[in-house]
Amino acid sequence: MGLPGSGKTTLAEKLVQKLNAAWFNADAVRQDIYSELGFSSEDRMSHAKRMGKLCDWASLGGGYAIADFVCPTKETREAFNPDFVIWVNRIEKGRYEDTNKMFQKPEKYDVKLEEGTPEEWVETVLNRLNLTEAWDNQAPTALLIGRYQPFHIGHKNLVAEAIKRTGQCCIALRDVGGIDDKNPYDFEKVKKEIHSACIEFGNKIKVVELPNIMDVFYGRGVGYNIEQIELSKELQEVSATKIRAGEIGQDGKPLGKRPE
Structure with a gap:
């Protein structure tokens, strides 16, 4: 999550490859599935709930689902109901003034990214998910x-x-x-x-x-x-x-x- 232009989609694209995850980009979902939704508070809530449902269904078989979208308020985040939150906080303002005004900084998140390259972001996230520690064949197992x-x-x-x-x-x-x-x-x-x-x-x-x-x-x-x-x-x-x-x-x- 994060403001438009912060790098969410770039990060999501790289994480999807690493995690073999299903991917739901908010703009693509709006365009291809829920084109009737606008950007009012009510429509943003509906969008968040639907994004959450898509991710829930995609992960039923035990896999992972990644959603990248602004999710600007506490209410929309609660409606989406994430298991793991990555806040891409690299810019002070996005390209849409209405989104800037309504955006609330999250109180809870698992990873906060403020600087570095996309490759470094991925490494940070994988470290947080404990995905980089090597298997030791001689360790107690x-x-x-x-x-x-x-x-x-x-x-x-x-x-x-x-x-x-x-x-x-x-x-x-x-x-x-x-x-x-x-x-x-x-x-x-x-x-x-x-x-x-x-x-x-x-x-x-x-x-x-x-x-x-x-x-x-x-x-x-x-x-x-x-x-x-x-x-x-x-x-x-x-x-x-x-x-x-x-x-x-x-x-x-x-x-x-x-x-x-």
Whole structure:
């Protein structure tokens, strides 16, 4: 977000390439989808809500969505309801006087960019998202073994807890794709979903393929710590079966109750 001409679109274009994200440019959305909207306060609120809904839908599969637009007031930002805010604050005034007058500096944001090159902005954002730390193959590592048909928000929370405990996590996918109706997705599809859903963990995760492991054994006291991670009741109730049946999304929410 930021004033017109501050560099939002330049940054968004580069981030989309790095994050493999869906991209919604406010001007393009107005022109191609919601051309009836003007720039009154009411229309700006409607635009913010619709931009938010587009991003919500685009990220249902676990990927990322990037929106670049002015979003000038506290109310429009609340209507958009962002997960992560980048404020591009490189200019004092934009090219539209009415926008300059109504623009309110955000009280809350995750990254504030005031100087530097677009490449440096991207590095700053990726650092904030923990995407630049290298995987260390010799560091203590957690192992999660599963089918992930599909990978959903409950699985993501398991990964987050594993990283908290150990520092990095190896996510091992059992080779079950296509063996029955419960396992329709192949390794590459699930791997892509995991990387999209866990983008904020950066190089703290590694996804590998395993045979269809059913039993895990180890010898005498070798020092492995085996733990069942207990998630909240709400997350435990997220069912891959219901997701495959189209009853809920990968975010665990009923498909009939998408964001308005």
